[in-house]
Amino acid sequence: MTAPALARPRFRERAAGVTDSASWLxxxxxxxxxxxxxxVVAVPFLMAIGYSFSTVTIGTSTPRFVGLENFRSALExxxxxxxxxxxxxxxxxxxxxxxxxxxxxxxxxxxxxxxxWLVRMLILLPWVAPISLGSIGWLWIFDPxxxxxxxxxxxxxxxxxxxxxxxxxxxxxxxxxxxxxxxWRTMPLATIISLGGLSSIPQDIxxxxxxxxxxxxxxxFVITLPLVLPILLVxxxxxxVFSITDMIVVYVLTRGGPFDSTQVLASLAFFKSxxxxxxxxxxxxxxxxxxxxxVCAVLLxxxxxxxxxx
Amino acid sequence: xxxxxxxxxxxxxxxxxxxxxxxxxxPFAWMLxxxxxxxxxLLDPSHNPFIYTAPPTLEHLRVLFQDTxxxxxxxxxxxxxxxxxxxxxxxxxxxxxSLARLTGSAGEKLGIGIFLTYLVPPTILFIPLSRLVAMxxxxxxxxxxxxxxxxxxxxxxxxxxxxFFKVIPKDVEEAAMIDGHSRFGAFLRVILPMSVAGLxxxxxxxxxxxxxxxxxxxxxxxxxKNLTLSVGxxxxxxxxxxxxxxxxxxxxxxxxxxxxxxxxxxVDRFIAGFTVGAVKG
Amino acid sequence: MATVETKALRKEFTGHTAxxxxxxxxxxxxxxxxxxxxxxxxxxxxxxxxxLETQTSGDILIGGKVVNELPPRTRxxxxxxxxxxxxxxxxxxxxxxxxxxxxxxxxxSIAGEVERAAKMFGIERLLQRKPRQLSGGERQRVALARxxxxxxxxxxxxxxxxxxxxxxxxxxxxELKQFQRRLGTTTLYVTHxxxxxxxxxxxxxVMSGGxxxxxxxxxxxxxxxxxxxxxxxxxxxxxxxxxxxxxxVGFRPEQLLPVSAASAEAATVPMRFAVERVEHLGAxxxxxxxxxxxxxxxxxxxxxxxxxxxxxxxxxxxxxxVHQSNLKFFDPTxxxxxxxxxxxxxxxx
Numbered sequence: 003m004t005a006p007a008l009a010r011p012r013f014r015e016r017a018a019g020v021t022d023s024a025s026w027l028x029x030x031x032x033x034x035x036x037x038x039x040x041x042v043v044a045v046p047f048l049m050a051i052g053y054s055f056s057t058v059t060i061g062t063s064t065p066r067f068v069g070l071e072n073f074r075s076a077l078e079x080x081x082x083x084x085x086x087x088x089x090x091x092x093x094x095x096x097x098x099x100x101x102x103x104x105x106x107x108x109x110x111x112x113x114x115x116x117x118x119w120l121v122r123m124l125i126l127l128p129w130v131a132p133i134s135l136g137s138i139g140w141l142w143i144f145d146p147x148x149x150x151x152x153x154x155x156x157x158x159x160x161x162x163x164x165x166x167x168x169x170x171x172x173x174x175x176x177x178x179x180x181x182x183x184x185x186w187r188t189m190p191l192a193t194i195i196s197l198g199g200l201s202s203i204p205q206d207i208x209x210x211x212x213x214x215x216x217x218x219x220x221x222x223f224v225i226t227l228p229l230v231l232p233i234l235l236v237x238x239x240x241x242x243v244f245s246i247t248d249m250i251v252v253y254v255l256t257r258g259g260p261f262d263s264t265q266v267l268a269s270l271a272f273f274k275s276x277x278x279x280x281x282x283x284x285x286x287x288x289x290x291x292x293x294x295x296x297v298c299a300v301l302l303x304x305x306x307x308x309x310x311x312x
Numbered sequence: 313x314x315x316x317x318x319x320x321x322x323x324x325x326x327x328x329x330x331x332x333x334x335x336x337x338x339p340f341a342w343m344l345x346x347x348x349x350x351x352x353x354l355l356d357p358s359h360n361p362f363i364y365t366a367p368p369t370l371e372h373l374r375v376l377f378q379d380t381x382x383x384x385x386x387x388x389x390x391x392x393x394x395x396x397x398x399x400x401x402x403x404x405x406x407x408x409x410s411l412a413r414l415t416g417s418a419g420e421k422l423g424i425g426i427f428l429t430y431l432v433p434p435t436i437l438f439i440p441l442s443r444l445v446a447m448x449x450x451x452x453x454x455x456x457x458x459x460x461x462x463x464x465x466x467x468x469x470x471x472x473x474x475x476f477f478k479v480i481p482k483d484v485e486e487a488a489m490i491d492g493h494s495r496f497g498a499f500l501r502v503i504l505p506m507s508v509a510g511l512x513x514x515x516x517x518x519x520x521x522x523x524x525x526x527x528x529x530x531x532x533x534x535x536x537k538n539l540t541l542s543v544g545x546x547x548x549x550x551x552x553x554x555x556x557x558x559x560x561x562x563x564x565x566x567x568x569x570x571x572x573x574x575x576x577x578x579v580d581r582f583i584a585g586f587t588v589g590a591v592k593g
Numbered sequence: 594m595a596t597v598e599t600k601a602l603r604k605e606f607t608g609h610t611a612x613x614x615x616x617x618x619x620x621x622x623x624x625x626x627x628x629x630x631x632x633x634x635x636x637x638x639x640x641x642x643x644x645l646e647t648q649t650s651g652d653i654l655i656g657g658k659v660v661n662e663l664p665p666r667t668r669x670x671x672x673x674x675x676x677x678x679x680x681x682x683x684x685x686x687x688x689x690x691x692x693x694x695x696x697x698x699x700x701x702s703i704a705g706e707v708e709r710a711a712k713m714f715g716i717e718r719l720l721q722r723k724p725r726q727l728s729g730g731e732r733q734r735v736a737l738a739r740x741x742x743x744x745x746x747x748x749x750x751x752x753x754x755x756x757x758x759x760x761x762x763x764x765x766x767x768e769l770k771q772f773q774r775r776l777g778t779t780t781l782y783v784t785h786x787x788x789x790x791x792x793x794x795x796x797x798x799v800m801s802g803g804x805x806x807x808x809x810x811x812x813x814x815x816x817x818x819x820x821x822x823x824x825x826x827x828x829x830x831x832x833x834x835x836x837x838x839x840x841x842v843g844f845r846p847e848q849l850l851p852v853s854a855a856s857a858e859a860a861t862v863p864m865r866f867a868v869e870r871v872e873h874l875g876a877x878x879x880x881x882x883x884x885x886x887x888x889x890x891x892x893x894x895x896x897x898x899x900x901x902x903x904x905x906x907x908x909x910x911x912x913x914x915v916h917q918s919n920l921k922f923f924d925p926t927x928x929x930x931x932x933x934x935x936x937x938x939x940x941x942x
Contacts, residue, residue, distance in 0.1 A: 027495050028414030035407035035426070035466055042441075042463045043429045049440035103332070110328040121329060123576040124337040130575045131340070131568035132524045132542040139339040139564050142346065142557055148354070150342060150361045157360075190336060194579060209645050210678035214739070215666035215695035218321075224691075228682045247433030250526045254546050268435040276531065281439050288436040299428050 054286040059279050072286035081262050082287060085270040088177070089291075092266060093245045096184035097238050103185070104192035105227065105234060108200055111193070122194070129190035137254035140183050144169035144255070170256050173263035180264050183251050188241035192234065199233030200226070232305055239302040246294055267291055340565060347372055347562035354557060372558030382563055384537050385544040388454055389567075392540060393522045395458045400465040400518045401511070407466075408473025409499060413485075423474055430467040434527040437463070442531050456532040457540070461525060465518040472517065476510030477503070513578045520575055523567070541567045595656030595669070595746035595779055596621050597642060602651035604637050604803075611637040613803035614651070624773055624780045626794035628787060630826070634803040635783045636751060642781065643672050643749050656746060666695070668747075671740035675752040677732045679724040685711075685735050686720040692743045710738040713772070729757050730765065737769075741776065748773070748780040754789060766792055787827045791815065799823045818843075818921065821928035830879065830896065834923070835888035837936065841923040842887075846879070846896035848919040851903040855914040862917055862936050866895060867910040880905060887936075 054072050056065035076082045107125070111118070128136055143150055146168045155161045169179045203226065211225045249268035252258055258265035258273065265273075267290055275284030345361070346354065348368035359365045376382045411423040441460055442451075450456040480503060488498035504511070529543040536548050545563045549556055597619040604612040612634040619625045627635040640646040642653055644665035653660050660668050671692070680688050689707045698706070711717045714734040724732055733753060740748060754762050754769070770793050773780050784790055790797050791811045798808045799822070807819040818824035824832040824843050832843045855861055864884050872879040880895040895913070897905070905911065922931045 024414050024495060028410045028419070031406035031410040032415065032419075032422070035403040035470055036422075038403055038462060038466060039426060039429055042460060043432060043437065043467075046437045046440035046444065047432060049443070050436050053439060106328060107332045110325050110332075113322075113325055115326075115329075119576070121333055122579070123572060124333050126336075126576055126579065127340055127568065127572045128336050130520055130572040131564075132526070134526045134542050134546045135564040135568050136339065138546045138560060139343050142555075142561060143339060143342060147357060148361070153357075153361055186335065186339075189332075193332075204676065204678070206674045206676045206678035207680065209640075209643075210672065210674060210680075211691075211695075212645065213643055213665045213670065213672045214692035215743075216691070217666075217695070220695055225680060243431055247431075247435060249435055253526075268433065271435050272438075272527070275439055285436070285439050288433070288439075291433060291436065295431055295433070299431055303424065 050285045051289065053282050054289050056282055058281040058285075065282075068282075072282050073289075076283065076286050076290070081265065082270065084262055085265040085267050085287070086290065088264060089246055089266040089268075091177070092181055092184060093242055096181045096188065096245050097241050099181075099185045100189050100192050100241055101234065101238050104189055104196050104237070105230070107189070107193045108196035108230070109222070109226070111197055112200055125193060126190045128187045133187065133248070133250040134254055136187060137183060137251050140179075140186075141170075141255055144179055146171060171260055173260055176256055176260060176264045180251060180255060183255065184245045184248070187251070188244060192237040192241055195237035196230055196234045199230045202233075203229050235305050236302060239298050239305070243295060243298050246298075247291060340569060343561040343565040343568075346557055347559075347565060349558060351558060372556075373562050375556070376559040376562050380549060380559065381537055381539070381544060382559075385539055385541045386567075388538060389523060389541045392454055392457050392461065393519045396461045396465060396522050397515050397518045399458070399462050400469050401514065403462060403466050404469040404473055404514065405504075405511070407470045409477050409503065411470065411474045412477035413482075414495075423471060426467050427471040428467075430464055430471070434464075434525075438527050438531050441528070445532050451532060452534050452538060454533070454538060454540075457525075457528060460528050460532070461522055464525075465521050468521065469514045469518055473507075473510060473514060476507055476513075480506060516574050516578045520571055523571055596654075597747055597779060597781060598652075598654040598657075599638070599642065600652040600654070602638070602641060602653065603649045604634070604641060604646060605649045610803050612641065612648075615800075615803075615805055617798065617805065617808070619779055619781060621779055622777045624770070624782065624793060624795045626790040626797045627781065627783045627800055628785070628790040628794075628797050628826070629800035630785055633800040635785075635800050638800075639749055639751055639781060639783050642747075643670055644668055669743075669745050670747045670749055671743060671745035672749040673733075673736045673740050673751065673753045675755060677724075677736040677753070677756075679732055679735055679739075681724050684721050684723055685716065685727070688724070688735055689720075689739045689742050692739060696743065706742050707738075710742040713741060714738050730761050733757065733765065737772070746779065748778050750780065750782045752784050755784070755786070762789075769793065787829070791827070799826060801826075817930075819930055821923050824921065824923070830894045832921075833893045835884065835891045835893065836925060837887050839925065840931070840934075841925050841928075842936065843921040843923060844915050844919050846894045847898065849893075849895045849913050849915045850897075850901065851905070852912045852914055853903045854897075854901045860917040861914040862920065864913050864915060865910050866893070866913040868905055868907050871905060871907050877901075878905070885910065 053065070055069060056067050057072075058065045111121070142148075149169060151169070152161065152166055156165070167175055170176050207225065207229075208221070211221050216225065247268055249266065249272050252264055252266055252269040253272070256264045258269050267287055271284045271288035274280050274287060278284075348370070349364060350366040350369045350371070353359055353364065353366040356365075407426070411419045411426075415422065445451055445456040445460070448456075448459075450459065484502055484506070485495075485498045488502040489495060493501060523540075523542060525540075526542050529540045530547070533539050533543065536544065539548065541563070545560065545567065549560045549563060597617070599615050599617045602612055602615045602617075603610065615634075615638060617625075617638075627638060629635045637646060641648050642655075644660070644663060648661065655668055655670070665672075680691065683691065686707055689710055690703050693703045693706055707720070708717065711720055714737055716731060716734050716738060719727060719731060719735070724735070727735065733756075736753065754765050757765055766789060782793060794811055796808060796810050797814050799806045799814060801822050807814055807823045809817075814823060815827050818827070818832070821834060821841060821843070824834065828845055830846050832845050833849075834841050834843045836842075849864065849866065852863075865886050866880070866882055867885050868880050868882040870881040872881070877899050878897045878901075880897065882893060882895070883889055883891060884893055897903070903911075917933075917935075920933060920936065922933055923929065924931050
């Protein structure tokens with residue numbers, strides 16, 4: 003009793019080629035992206051460094067090498083020093099607020115409730131909306147005559163007849179407003195990322211803490227927050243990078259004013275190059291961002307590696 | 313039956329969420345209200361800004377669509393968005409796969425390097441890039457943006473896709489290779505179809521990044537007809553000191569909310585990809 | 594040390610009843626095992642007793658006191674989770690100390706208690722390590738140390754051995770039972786592994802579909818199953834169940850023996866066994882075949898111990914015997930046990 007012979011499938015014989023080899027295929031698939039990045043990011047980056055060491059204006063075609071001159075004159079320029087200080091203040095203050103607010107919100111969002119999807123979309127709006135458009139919205143909210151904040155607070159009785167803050171017109175208020183808009187914009191990302199981190203804590207750990215007798219605060223501060231912290235810090239580092247390098251919020255809301263009180267390195271670099279025509283000076287200013295960015299990048303990577311806590 | 317502490321906790325919780333949601337979305341709600349307010353109602357400081365003292369109007373929207381270049385900007389943005397997304401997919405998908413599977417520990421380091429280029433800010437690069445654009449004769453053309461925008465979408469998406477591809481079990485590819493495909497064939501025929509979610513996330517995220525970009529759009533494009541939404545709205549809907557708030561707010565709302573809706577659909581995957589990529593290195 | 598009782602305990606989730614009216618009375622110092630397949634409700638039951646889930650209806654009493662509304666921390670219980678749930682960012686010492694701190698124990702006493710608990714499980718030298726630096730067995734001991742440190746009235750254990758290597762499991766089981774005997778704490782233990790259940794339990798509650806099918810000491814549950822579920826769940830290979838004349842007849846694989854090995858008592862029933870396949874397992878043999886006289890189409894497994902020397906070959910039929918008392922009878926529709934009766938003798942075909 004023999005079974006009928008099955009038709010033998012023909013194994014296609016093809017010579018082993020590039021599409022089989024892991025290493026060659028790997029290089030081939032990676033090449034276009036790497037090539038593009040080298041041409042459009044690395045080369046211009048080196049060019050920017052080159053500009054900062056020479057004199058290049060919008061008019062010139064032959065740059066002259068001047069060494070560290072641009073950097074030296076930047077450090078002597080009060081506008082630059084003010085911008086440097088502002089950049090630091092804005093970034094640090096806004097992201098500190100973001101850490102606190104994002105963790106509170108992420109913990110509150112843990113609870114199950116209906117309409118979570120809608121809430122999440124609303125909370126994401128500041129992050130997703132084009133930065134310039136969100137800023138214009140705030141420009142209207144901060145309007146010197148029609149500010150809805152002022153109108154509301156006066157109507158509710160918190161503002162007296164003499165209180166009418168010009169949000170973008172007074173230096174300290176303008177700084178606070180810029181910080182506020184940065185917080186508004188970067189908080190959603192930090193929140194969503196923290197939520198991800200929170201849900202990656204196994205439920206067992208929460209149960210064990212409950213059985214072991216931890217009350218609300220002990221549970222929160224000794225168990226939950228330490229376990230979320232690494233991921234939260236990664237989110238904050240991103241936020242730091244975005245707020246340090248951002249020129250859009252300042253450009254739209256204050257153009258750096260009043261009296262340079264809200265000028266930051268990124269916007270200063272922009273105005274120097276475009277309005278002032280001084281490309282080298284602009285490049286030098288912009289390059290001061292680099293050390294900070296490098297530190298952030300290193301911290302980010304280290305934290306991300308170490309956050310393998312489990 | 314109800315524990316008063318639990319009820320109080322629930323109320324606080326709800327309050328916190330309500331407060332933050334209001335903080336985040338208020339400017340957009342405000343944009344919406346302003347869009348439909350008649351100018352004489354809008355610009356009267358004695359009127360309550362939250363109610364329509366004069367009946368709501370569609371005039372601002374009409375002006376926006378018919379008397380301004382808004383629709384041009386929408387078309388421009390869509391054009392740049394679609395082309396850049398395609399370029400990004402063509403570059404980042406193979407690169408992400410290569411880094412996830414084919415290049416070992418050297419690949420890990422290269423992947424990190426690629427991601428770090430995302431952190432190089434446009435405020436450094438826009439100066440030499442504008443020279444490059446001028447040299448290529450692309451100034452004032454949307455093609456300049458198409459050329460330059462992948463400089464931030466590709467690094468970011470490569471890293472994102474790396475995270476996605478890493479999570480796909482190797483056995484699936486190995487089974488495909490035993491069944492007769494080459495490595496590349498396994499990638500095309502098996503891995504890609506399995507990664508549709510990751511690819512869609514990449515599409516949405518790149519498109520969002522394109523929509524948000526401002527610096528390059530401001531420096532490379534000068535003719536108002538050629539602007540993108542992100543640049544055109546804040547710069548050209550303003551005549552000197554006069555802001556056309558109604559139309560301006562309408563434009564802002566229309567250019568922000570729909571993309572946020574799409575983004576919300578995919579953010580779960582982003583977080584999954586993000587935490588995998590970040591934590592596992 | 595306390596008793597644990599549940600009365601008509603129910604837990605319903607949307608569309609599905611996880612625990613369907615369970616009455617349980619665990620004696621003081623007893624080691625009670627909840628045994629059942631996944632989804633039978635045993636873990637949900639445990640979690641309700643712990644206070645991690647709220648019951649839909651019914652009562653839970655610990656030490657005679659109703660604890661229905663009380664949160665876990667006031668129930669004087671300790672729990673060991675399947676994953677051990679060690680706090681990954683805290684050292685072993687801090688893990689063990691955590692319950693003491695949470696309950697406000699005086700600071701001076703904490704270090705001493707941690708030492709004591711660590712010594713009990715031999716993990717003193719691991720106190721400064723973090724959980725990720727420990728092996729599975731070590732983590733389990735830390736989880737146990739954390740559980741004892743508060744001197745709870747009840748231990749709740751959720752499959753604590755299932756994440757250990759098979760080789761470690763038997764030893765760990767022995768240590769666990771010894772330690773419970775020494776402490777004398779009432780213990781409720783959840784598992785799906787019937788060998789573990791038989792080895793550890795003073796009594797076993799066999800669960801399925803949210804109900805307790807049978808509650809009793811291991812030998813009773815094994816020898817005297819209340820229904821076909823219990824009969825089939827305990828014992829490996831499971832009890833043979835064949836339909837004879839409209840009734841289910843069950844007997845365990847080790848209870849059907851070749852004539853040469855069976856005791857020559859009058860109360861044995863002769864059964865011919867047609868062997869289809871023999872597996873040599875080292876410690877014994879498994880024979881796969883049928884009973885041609887009673888149920889020629891149903892697969893029957895016989896387990897012959899090493900000490901049974903009869904020569905058995907596949908493809909042959911042999912005379913086997915089983916004790917009348919080892920035959921259990923079940924109703925084919927309900928699965929419930931029915932009184933034993935005599936099997937009609939069969940003449941060979």
